[in-house]
Structure formats: C-alpha cells, structure tokens
Amino acid sequence: MxxxxxxxxxxxxxxxxxxxxxxxxxxxxxxxxxxxxxxxxxxxxxxxxxxxxxxxxxxxxxxxxxxxxxxxxVGEPIEEERFDFSKHTIEDYKYQDYAVFGGGCFWCMVEPFETKDGIDSVLSGFTGGHTKYPSYDQVLSGTTGHVEAVEVIFDTRLISYKELVDIYWQLIDPTDDKGQFQDRGYQYRPIIFVRNKQQRQIAEESKQKVISSGRYKQPIITEIQPTSTFWPVENHYQQFYKKNPKRYKRIKRYRQRFLLYQRLKGEIRMRWGKER
Incomplete structure (x- = not known):
C-alpha cells in the first residue's frame, strides 16, 4: 500500500x-x-x-x-481480530465467576482455557504489581511487580473452579520460580490468584495434592495470592494463538515436550517410590 x-x-x-x-x-x-x-x-x-x-x-x-x-x-493485510473488551464482564452473578492465573507468557495461557466448554471469556493482562496502567514493556522489564496473567470468566453450571485449577497445573512447571519454560524473569513466575476463601481453599488443597503426589523432585514453588487490579494488555497481544497460529504452535509444542518429559520422570519416580 x-x-x-x-x-x-x-x-x-x-x-x-x-x-x-x-x-x-x-x-x-x-x-x-x-x-x-x-x-x-x-x-x-x-x-x-x-x-x-x-x-x-x-x-x-x-x-x-x-x-x-x-x-x-509493506502492503500486507491487518487480519487481527479485534478483542471486544466490553464483552469481558460478568453479567450473571448467580452462574458466572472469574479466575486469575499467572503461568508464564500469557500467549500460551489463553487457548487451553478458552477452548473448554463453559468458558465465556479469557483476557490477557498484568496483575500483582504496584504500577498503575503498566505498559507491556514496563512489565517486561520486571520493575513493576506484575506478572503476565489471564483472567477467565466461566459459567459455573458447566465448569467448576476446581476444574480450572486442574487445567492450570497441566500448563505450568510448578517448580520454576525464575520464569516458565523459555520465558525467564520475575514477570513470568507461576501464581494462582484467588478472589475469596472458597477459591483459596480449593487452590491450597490442589497444591497440597500436587506436593503429596511425589511427582516432582524439586519443591513446588507456585504461589497463591489474593487477586488485585487486573490491567488488560492492548489488543495486539490478546488471543495470540488465533492471530499467530504458526508461531503459537511452535511455542506450544516446546512447552508440551518439556511437560511430557517432566511428567514421565514423575511417573517413574512415583512408581519407583511405591516399589521400594
């Protein structure tokens, strides 16, 4: 053009x-x-x-x-689907709730939740920090205290908070407090953000179950913190898996291979422990 x-x-x-x-x-x-x-x-x-x-x-x-x-x-079409921020809201407080998870780059945290039945909306953004209206680059610098996270609005009639937490554990390395996979830095550490006592109890019990499983050799460092202001990132970074499918598949493949290797080691460790 x-x-x-x-x-x-x-x-x-x-x-x-x-x-x-x-x-x-x-x-x-x-x-x-x-x-x-x-x-x-x-x-x-x-x-x-x-x-x-x-x-x-x-x-x-x-x-x-x-x-x-x-x-x-360069004359290439801008094919980005515009994220409708106005639709990311709870309209039925009787049957809708929200959950917030930090698990490394939010690029890879959207699709695993958004494609499940009962998920109404998934928003990428930042939370847990001390800077108001943080930009992508500010958070990337690691100086704002925020982590990259996703806010999930879900229908409690179709999927439970416990099921969301179970999905979360399958997406992360719960032993890595320096980041997640290829994403290194304070802003990528894994955190479950809970908004009430019920969510905290479910998250704590789920974390204890992971610890007690004996699947991991290293300590489980995933934090559980109360929710705080969630700052949405701009449209360009929303629903990355739809806008950049080839790059997303490469990143997802890398994460899946790492997690599969980690799980196989865990299975061997658990089986060895039972036999002894």
Missing part, C-alpha cells in the same frame, strides 16, 4: 505520541518524520523505515500499533 506524504506523516505522528511506542521505535519514526517534512519523495523514506523495522517485525517484536503500521507499509 502506497501512502501519501500526508497519510504517512499522520500515521507516524500518532505512533510517536503513543505512550506504548518504544524509545528505539520513536527514534526511527522521528528520523522518518523529519525526512518526510523536508523532502517531497515519500517512497525512499518509507523504504528506509521498513528496512529498519524489518528485523524486529520478522520476530514479531514490534509494539502493537507499530506492527500494524509495518504491515500497512
């Missing part, structure tokens, strides 16, 4: 003013803006910008709005 000079400048101005745009992204955008303001030929400036953004774009490591702009300048 070829942009006019006015269209390009308008898009770039908005990105520069966007609080979520990274400093490095701002620098290359400002360079392009300055060049566009002094020269009439748009194509060389946009081509140069595309070349600078390309390495991060290929690794899907641009911030959301900049990633959309990159697709626009």
């Amino acid at each position: 070829e942009l006019t000079k006015e269209e390009a400048l308008r898009e770039i101005y908005n990105l520069i003013l966007n609080a979520d745009t990274r400093d490095w992204e701002c620098l290359v955008l400002i360079e392009t803006k300055d060049a566009l303001e002094t020269k009439d030929n748009v194509t060389p400036q946009i081509t140069s910008l595309e070349e600078k953004l390309r390495p991060l774009a290929l690794r899907d490591n641009l911030t959301g709005e900049v990633a959309d702009f990159y697709l626009k300048i």
Whole structure:
C-alpha cells in the first residue's frame, strides 16, 4: 500500500505520541518524520523505515500499533481480530465467576482455557504489581511487580473452579520460580490468584495434592495470592494463538515436550517410590 506524504506523516505522528511506542521505535519514526517534512519523495523514506523495522517485525517484536503500521507499509493485510473488551464482564452473578492465573507468557495461557466448554471469556493482562496502567514493556522489564496473567470468566453450571485449577497445573512447571519454560524473569513466575476463601481453599488443597503426589523432585514453588487490579494488555497481544497460529504452535509444542518429559520422570519416580 502506497501512502501519501500526508497519510504517512499522520500515521507516524500518532505512533510517536503513543505512550506504548518504544524509545528505539520513536527514534526511527522521528528520523522518518523529519525526512518526510523536508523532502517531497515519500517512497525512499518509507523504504528506509521498513528496512529498519524489518528485523524486529520478522520476530514479531514490534509494539502493537507499530506492527500494524509495518504491515500497512509493506502492503500486507491487518487480519487481527479485534478483542471486544466490553464483552469481558460478568453479567450473571448467580452462574458466572472469574479466575486469575499467572503461568508464564500469557500467549500460551489463553487457548487451553478458552477452548473448554463453559468458558465465556479469557483476557490477557498484568496483575500483582504496584504500577498503575503498566505498559507491556514496563512489565517486561520486571520493575513493576506484575506478572503476565489471564483472567477467565466461566459459567459455573458447566465448569467448576476446581476444574480450572486442574487445567492450570497441566500448563505450568510448578517448580520454576525464575520464569516458565523459555520465558525467564520475575514477570513470568507461576501464581494462582484467588478472589475469596472458597477459591483459596480449593487452590491450597490442589497444591497440597500436587506436593503429596511425589511427582516432582524439586519443591513446588507456585504461589497463591489474593487477586488485585487486573490491567488488560492492548489488543495486539490478546488471543495470540488465533492471530499467530504458526508461531503459537511452535511455542506450544516446546512447552508440551518439556511437560511430557517432566511428567514421565514423575511417573517413574512415583512408581519407583511405591516399589521400594
């Protein structure tokens, strides 16, 4: 898609003013803006910008709005399904409830819950920290106290909180307090966030069951904490498995292989313990 000079400048101005745009992204955008303001030929400036953004774009490591702009300048369609944040709400307090889980990158925590019967909505975001309105990069730096997490709204007539907790244990390495799988850092540690005494009791009993199973050689470090403000991440990071299916499958495959290996070791350990 070829942009006019006015269209390009308008898009770039908005990105520069966007609080979520990274400093490095701002620098290359400002360079392009300055060049566009002094020269009439748009194509060389946009081509140069595309070349600078390309390495991060290929690794899907641009911030959301900049990633959309990159697709626009290379002529690729923006096929992201827009997450309807207004629908992520409890409408029937008699039969709906919510649960919050931190289990590493939220990219891989959505699909396992969202595809189960009884799940009404799954929202990716941050919780457990001390900074208001944290950005993706702020949380990524590990300085806000937040962890990446998912907030799950579910129909209690179709699925129970206990079943959600059981699913959760199948998705994480409960012995790793330095992150999860390939995601390393304080913001990726596993935590079950409970919103009342009933959820705490279920989570505590479930954790004790995991500890007592003898399946793990290392201590179970998964925390259980009260819920706090949940800050949704922007649309670009919602429902990653739908927007980036190939990359999601690669990440999911890696996690599944690790967990399968861990479970096999656990089964051998448990069987050996019984025989002795």
